[in-house]
Amino acid sequence: MAERVFITGMGMITAIGDTVAANFSSLQQQQSGLGFTSYIDTIYKDILPVAAVKHSTAALSEMAGIIAGPAYTRTTLLGLLAMQEALQQAGIRDLQQEPAGFINASTVGGMCDTEKVYFDIIDREKKGDFLQYVDTLDCADCTQRIADKVGFSAYITTISTACSSSANALMYGARLVKQGLLRRVVCGGTEALTRFTLNGFNSLKNVDKRPCRPFDQQRNGLNLGEGAAYLVLESESLARENNSRILAELTGYCNTNEAFHPTAPSPEGDGAYTAMKTALAMSGRSTGEVQYVNVHGTATLNNDISEGKALERLFGAQVPPFSSTKPFTGHTLAAAGAIEAIYAVLAIQHQVIFPNLNFTEQMEELSITPETRLLEAPVETVISNSFGFGGNNASLVISKYER
Template identity: 80%
Template sequence: MAERVFITGMGMITAIGDNVAENLERLRQQRSGLGFTSYIDTIYKQVLPVAEVKHNNDALFALAGITPREGYTRTTLLGLAAMREALRQAGIADIQSAPTGFINASTVGGMCDTEKVYFDIINPEKNGTFLQYIDTLDCADCTQRIADIVGFSEHIATISTACSSSANALMFGARMIKQGFLPRMVCGGTEALTRFTLNGFNSLKNIDKQFCRPFDQQRTGLNLGEGAAYLVLESESFARANNSRILAEFTGYCNANEAFHPTSPSPDGDGAYEAMKSALAMSGRTLGEVDYINVHGTATLNNDVSEGKALERLFGSGVPRFSSTKPFTGHTLAAAGAIEAIYAVLAIQQGIIFPNLNFKEKMEELNITPVTELMEGVSVNNVISNSFGFGGNNASLVISKYEG
C-alpha cells in the first residue's frame, strides 16, 4: 500500500501578498492584484494589465534573505522568498535534517533578466557583468540557485509544461514519495513577468485589455501575473515520526493529454474531463464530496468553454461551487498550479470559498456560473484544482481535509 501524502508547509509570493497570510487577507478583502507594470520594459505598460509583485529586485533580495548579487534573476528571487516561507512554516530549520527533494517548475527561466541584456550578450563588442546572466536563461538556473542557497542535495528537477508546470511538479513529488524514493519533497514553481511572455500571449490575441473576466460571456482573454509558491509534501510515516503539523492531504492527481491542438483546448474539454475524473477516482472521493473547484479559468475564449463543458459533463446538474482566482493573481503560468493548490488548502482550513471577480454575464455555451461573492463558514473538505497548458497538457489535483 503506497503511502499517503500530506501537505505540511506552504510559502508564496504573488501580486496580492508576500506570504500566505497576506494572500489570504487580500482574497478575503476581494482586492485584485491587477494593475500596470512598473518593471517590464514594454510599449504595453499602460495598455495590458498584469498582476505584478509590488517590489523591485532590491526589495526581493531582502525577502529572499540574501544580499544583492549578480546572476540572481527575479525568477530566482521570487522562488527563494516563497521557499523560505514554506520551509519556515513546515518547521524545517535545516533541510538536511531529512532527505528532501526539490521539484521546481518554470516556463521561461530567467528570461525576465536575460531579455534585458540579450543583445549585449550576442554582441562581441560588449563586455560586462551582464555576462553573469548568460546561464540564467534556462529553467534549471533558478532551481539550482534556490537549491544551493537552501541546501538541497538530494533529488532535484525542473518541469516545464507551460501553464500546468507546477501542478505537474506537485504530482511528480507526490509520486516520488509514494514510491519510496524520498520521505519529503518541496514542490512548486516560480514565474516572473517578462516582455517575452507578454508579447507571446499578445501575439496569440489572448490578453484582455480590461481586468480578466473568467467564465463571463464578454471575456476576451487573460492577464499575466507573476509569483512563486512551494508546498512541502511528506509521507504519512515521516510526518508522524517527525510530528509534523499536517495542513491537508494530497489525495488525488492526474495528468492527461488532449492531443487536440498545439495551443487550444478541445471544445468539449476532453482533457479537462479526463484529468478531473481520474484525479477524483484516485482520491477515493465521490462527485458529491467535492465542495469547491478552483478552476484554471484563464478567461480566454477557448479555455473557459472547454473547462466549463468538462465540468458539466463530469458533474451533470450537480456542478460544485467553482471560481477562478486569476482575477486576483493574474495567470502566473508555471507558478499557477502551486499558488492555486495553496488557495485550495486555505479554502479547506478557513472554510471559505473565493469569489470569481469581474463576472457579470453567464456564458451562452454553459448553464453554470462561478461563485461571485466571498463565502465564509462553509464546510470545505475536498477541492479540485485545475491547471491546463499548451500542448494539451491537463493536470488536476485533489486536495482534502486531513482527518487523521
C-alpha cells in the first residue's frame, strides 16, 4: 500500500517576511510586500513595482552564516535561509540519520548575479576573473550549493518548469515517498529578481505599473517578486517512528501539460480544469469538501479568465472561496508553488482564508469573485494552483491531518 505523505516542516522568506510566522503576520495584517527595488539595476526600478526581499545580498549572506562571494548568489542565499528554517521546524539536525532527498526548483539560477557582469564577460579587453560567475548561472548550481551546505546526499535534483516549478518539485517528492524510494524529501524552490525576467515579462506586456489586481475587470498584468520556500515531506511510517509534528497532508496532486501556446493558457481553462479535477480525485475529496482555493491568479488578462472558467467548470454554482496571494508576494515564478503551498497549510492551521487584495470590479467573463476579506472559516482541504508557460499546470490538494 502506498505511503501517505505528511508535511512536517516549512521554511520561507518573501517580501512580506523572513520566516513562516512573519509571512502569516503580514497576511493577517493585509500588508503587501510590493514596492520599488533598490537591489536590481534597471531602468524600470522606479516605474514597475516588484516584491523584493527586504535585505541586500550581503545581509542575506550574514543571515545565512555564509562568507559573501560570487559562489553564493542571491538565489542560493534565499534558498538556504528558507531551508534552514524548514529543517529546524521539522527537528532535523542530521540529514544522514535518515537519507533525505532534495528536490529544488528555480528558473533564474544565478542569473541575478551573472547578468551584472555580462558585458564584462564578453569584453575581451576587460581584465578580471568574471568567468567565476558563469558557474553559478545553471539552476542546478544553487541546488548543489544548498545541498552541500546542509548535508543532502541521498538524492538531489533540480526542476525548472516556469511558474509551476516548485509545485512540481512537491509532486515529485511525494511520488518518491509514496513509492517507498525515500521516506523524507525536502521540496520547494528559490528565485531572485533579475533584469532578465523583468524585461522579459514587460516585453510580453504582462507587467502592471500599479499593484496587481487578480480577477479584477481592470487587471493589467502581474508584479514580479522573489523569495524561497521549502516543505519537508515524510512518509507516514517515518513520521510515526519519529513522533513528528504533522502540519498537514499532501493528499492529491496532478500536472497536466496542455501545450496550447508558449505563453498563454487555453481560453476555456482545459489544463487547469483537468489538473484540479485529477488532483482532487487522488485526494479522495469531493468538490463540496474544498473550503479554499489558492488560485494561480497572476492578474494577467488571459490567465485569470482561463483559471476562472476552470473553477466554474469544476465546481459549478458552488465555487468555494478563492483568492490570489500574489498581491502580497508578487509572482515569485519558480518559488510560487512552494510559497503558496505553505499558505495553504497556514490556512488549515489557523482556519482562515486569505484576502485577494486590490479587487474592486467583477470580471465580465465570470460569474465569480475572489474573497476580499481575511475570513475566519473552517478549512480542512485547500487546492493550490501553479500554472506555467507552455501550459504546464500543477494543482496540489493539501488537507488537514486526520489519523
